[in-house]
Amino acid sequence: MISVANPLLKMFNGNRGTIFLIVFVILVTTTFFGTFYPPDRKLENELRQMVDEFKGSNVYSVALKIFSNNALIASGMIIPLFGIGLSIYSTFSTGVAISSISSISNNLVNPQVAFFGVLIMPHGLLEYISYSLIVTENVILTYKIIGRQKDLKNELGVALIAMLLSYILLLFAGLIEAFFISPELT
Numbered sequence: 001m002i003s004v005a006n007p008l009l010k011m012f013n014g015n016r017g018t019i020f021l022i023v024f025v026i027l028v029t030t031t032f033f034g035t036f037y038p039p040d041r042k043l044e045n046e047l048r049q050m051v052d053e054f055k056g057s058n059v060y061s062v063a064l065k066i067f068s069n070n071a072l073i074a075s076g077m078i079i080p081l082f083g084i085g086l087s088i089y090s091t092f093s094t095g096v097a098i099s100s101i102s103s104i105s106n107n108l109v110n111p112q113v114a115f116f117g118v119l120i121m122p123h124g125l126l127e128y129i130s131y132s133l134i135v136t137e138n139v140i141l142t143y144k145i146i147g148r149q150k151d152l153k154n155e156l157g158v159a160l161i162a163m164l165l166s167y168i169l170l171l172f173a174g175l176i177e178a179f180f181i182s183p184e185l186t
Contacts (some may be wrong), residue, residue: 010032012096016091016136016140019114019133019136019139019140020056020133020136020155023087023132023135023139024128024129025180026088027087027088027091027131027132028091028119028129030088030091030095031092031095031098031115031119032095032112034094034095034096034097034098034099035095035096035099035111035112035114035115036095036099036111037092037096037099037111039096039099039100039103039116040096040099040100043097044100044103044104047097047100047104051180054181055119057159059080059179060160060177060178060184062182063171063174063175063177063178063179064174066173066177066178067170067171067173067174070130070170070173070174071167071183073086073090073131074130074131074134074163074166074167074170075163077131077134077138077139078134078137078141078159078162078163079141080138080141080142080145081138082107083138084138084139084142085137087131087134087138090131091131095111095115098111098114098118099111101114102114105167112139121176121177122173122176123172123173123174123177123180124177125175126169126172126173127169127170127173129140129169130165130166130167130170130173133162133166133169134162134166137158137159137162137163140155140158141159
């Protein structure tokens with residue numbers, strides 16, 4: 001039986017911290033590059049529809065929608081190899097979304113400036129930390145599977161703890177983001 005303490009300790013030892021920082025920088029940089037991509041008109045329309053759907057909703061239902069979307073993406077990021085590609089695609093798409101939102105608002109804010117605004121907001125930072133935790137675990141799981149390491153069972157326990165921690169962070173991020181955007185939805 002795997003104790004909860006052992007996987008938690010494993011999450012924060014050895015090379016995990018280094019891998020986490022590298023993953024965090026890669027995901028942030030990928031989003032930043034996405035802000036240089038021209039606004040996507042189809043995405044702009046989807047964003048407008050989403051804002052219209054949120055109008056009149058209470059803050060908790062908005063938070064649940066944000067959390068559900070982010071948790072779904074995070075769930076795919078744990079899948080060995082596939083999740084690494086998904087994380088790059090997802091964070092790049094976030095940059096494109098920031099560029100599109102900037103376009104919708106008649107470029108009142110430069111997309112790159114808006115990106116740094118999102119990055120320093122608590123919900124943005126929590127999302128990047130959450131995704132980085134999952135992708136770090138993906139990298140380690142992939143390495144252990146390819147190397148046919150014997151401690152794969154223990155690593156799956158660590159992966160489960162990482163997913164749960166990630167979901168908790170994403171839930172808080174969704175709540176914070178919903179409270180942040182709710183005045184704009186009324």
